[in-house]
Amino acid sequence: MSAVSEIHLAVALDGAGGHPVAWREPGDRPAELFTARHWAGVVAEAEAGLLDFVSFDDALALQSASPGGQDERTDRVRGRLDAVLTAARVAPLTRHIGLVPAVTATHTEPFHVSKAVATLDHVSxxxxxxxxxxxxxxxxxxxxxxxxxxxxxxxxxEEAADHVEVVRRLWDSWEDDAEIRDVATGRFVDRHKLHYIDFEGRHFSVRGPSITPRPPQGQPVVTVRATDSA
Incomplete structure (x- = not known):
């Protein structure tokens, strides 16, 4: 068996925690679940514990114990904040920890996702x-x-694969040195270093370029959960 050379530790954040009644624990301050203070606090705790990154859960419907999303239970947390916006809110309050919001590629335009995550990369x-x-x-x-x-x-x-491909191409549509920001000459950007991506696929047709400058990482990390069928 080959040795593992590097291990990354992370925590998945969703509501008050993984246990369905965790929101009732006094320390979890149920009244603050949908506040910036709650999310800033849990991410700061993860960073203090030297974790590499946190993920922010998200979905397109209310949480449900039923596959059809129709259960009528009132004893579980229902509702969540937007993952990307939450990550952007806590980013200035942290220094080292990675911030990985969940985005459902289905029904979501890759152009919007690319600029949202690029913005988060700039903010963080x-x-x-x-x-x-x-x-x-x-x-x-x-x-x-x-x-x-x-x-x-x-x-x-197939759609998700195309979605990620479009997002990645949009991140690359600005070259690293496309921004000039030269006050003396009045040139802010080199238009020749912004490129159309001209993506044509079954699910998306996107010309580009992005309207958000290239992320500091160039290509932010893209992940899927090991528990997902994807």
Whole structure:
């Protein structure tokens, strides 16, 4: 057996925690679950514990114990903040820890995702990541009304792959030295170093370039959860 040369430690953040009744613990301050103070506190604790990164869970529907998302239980946390916006809020309050918000590629335009994560990378000075999710649930489909029926699983994976490809190309659509910022000459950007991506696929047709300058990392980390079928 070969030795593992490097291990990265992280924590997945979702509501009050993984246990369904964790929100009732006095220390979790249930009244603050949807406040910036709560999220800043848990991320600061993770950073103080020297973890490499945190992920922020997200989805396109309320949490549910039922596959159809229809259970009527009132004793569980329901509702969550937007993962990317939450990560952006806590970014200036941290220094070293990576910030990896979840984004559901299904129903979400890659152009918007690329600029949101690029913005997070700028705000955090190179600590952003992207946790890609897919969704084939009919009740989530009905939030958008763009399709008459959900995609099959293989199509969902194909769409997600195209989604990530578009996002990555948009991050690369600005060259590293595209920004000049020369006050003396009045030139802020070298237009020749911004490039169309001209992506044509089954699910997306995106010309580009991005309207957000290249992320400090160039290519922020893209992840999927090991528990996901993706």
């Amino acid at each position: 000075r190179g600590r952003a990541g992207l946790d890609v999710r897919i969704s084939g649930l009919p009740h989530e489909e009905r939030h958008f009304g763009r399709r008459t029926a959900p995609l099959q699983e293989d199509e969902l994976h």
